[in-house]
Amino acid sequence: NAGVTQTPKFRVLKTGQSMTLLCAQDMNHEYMYWYRQDPGMGLRLIHYSVGEGTTAKGEVPDGYNVSRLKKQNFLLGLESAAPSQTSVYFCASSYGYSPLHFGNGTRLTVT
Amino acid sequence: AQTVTQSQPEMSVQEAETVTLSCTYDTSESDYYLFWYKQPPSRQMILVIRQEAYKQQNATENRFSVNFQKAAKSFSLKISDSQLGDAAMYFCAYRSYTGANSKLTFGKGITLSVRP
Numbered sequence: 001n002a003g004v005t006q007t008p009k010f011r012v013l014k015t016g017q018s019m020t021l022l023c024a025q026d027m028n029h030e031y032m033y034w035y036r037q038d039p040g041m042g043l044r045l046i047h048y049s050v051g052e053g054t055t056a057k058g059e060v061p062d063g064y065n066v067s068r069l070k071k072q073n074f075l076l077g078l079e080s081a082a083p084s085q086t087s088v089y090f091c092a093s094s095y096g097y098s099p100l101h102f103g104n105g106t107r108l109t110v111t
Numbered sequence: 112a113q114t115v116t117q118s119q120p121e122m123s124v125q126e127a128e129t130v131t132l133s134c135t136y137d138t139s140e141s142d143y144y145l146f147w148y149k150q151p152p153s154r155q156m157i158l159v160i161r162q163e164a165y166k167q168q169n170a171t172e173n174r175f176s177v178n179f180q181k182a183a184k185s186f187s188l189k190i191s192d193s194q195l196g197d198a199a200m201y202f203c204a205y206r207s208y209t210g211a212n213s214k215l216t217f218g219k220g221i222t223l224s225v226r227p
Contacts, residue, residue: 031213040120042202042219050213058214090156092215097208099146100215102156 002026006091006103013081013110021076021106023091029101031094032074034058034066036087037105043090049074081110113138113205117218124193125226131178132188132221134203142208145179145186146215151199159201162186164208190223198225 004025013019023032030051035043035058045058047066055066063085065077074093078085088107092100114137124130136145147159162170162179169177174194178187190197203218 033214035217040219042117042217043215045214045216048214088154092156094213097144097206097213099158099161100156105154 004091004093004101004103006089006106008106009104010107011109013078013108015082015110017081018077018079019081019108020078021089021091021108023074023076023093023103025072025074025093025101027093027095027101028071029093029095030071032068033092033094033100034064034074034076035090035092036060037090038087046076046089081108083110086110113140113143113207113216115203115205115216115218117203117221119221120219121222121224123224123226124190124197126193126195128193129189129191130193130223132190132201132203132223134186134188134218136184136186136203136205138184138205138207140207140209144206144208145177146204146206147175147177147186147188148202148204148217149197149199150202150220151196156202160188193225195225195227198223 033048034046049068052071091103094100143164145162149157160172174191200220202220205216
């Protein structure tokens with residue numbers, strides 16, 4: 001049972017480049033989330049999804065897009081990366097009101 | 112919107128001693144969940160303990176227990192018999208009971224160091 005898997009684990013981008021982070025869960029969870037973690041800021045919600053085909057904005061959505069075409073996958077896209085998007089990104093999923101299960105994070109550096 | 116405040120950025124405890132990490136939150140809801148997550152240097156997010164707001168009894172998990180004061184909107188974590196492996200960043204988090212808003216809001220975290 002893999003749980004929540006994030007790919008890639010590390011990535012370096014140049015300003016203006018685009019990329020997609022993939023999150024996959026094998027627990028049949030309805031809810032999926034993307035957070036970013038920055039020093040002194042805790043984890044802040046970027047976007048989330050309460051079911052296949054649905055997405056909603058979180059606290060810091062600007063510069064990001066998401067898609068949930070399949071229940072098990074939640075993709076986070078950066079169309080034009082900026083240095084301010086240098087961060088550690090976490091994906092999480094949950095079923096109902098159960099605690100969130102987190103992936104191991106992706107460290108993204110934008111130069 | 113709900114907010115979670117962890118006012119102490121760092122704390123230190125002697126091995127085998129007890130330490131309490133503070134957390135306050137702001138909400139207008141009556142039903143919700145509260146959590147403490149641990150993040151060791153490996154970066155993994157580990158659930159430590161959770162509390163349902165409708166339960167008056169404080170949650171306990173082995174050496175970890177909470178002091179939940181609903182009226183004061185306070186949710187502190189007590190770690191007893193601290194161990195070197197407890198050194199990590201700890202996050203307090205709030206989750207609404209409402210399905211459509213069922214997202215986790217985190218505090219900024221506190222870094223706990225354990226002195227041998």
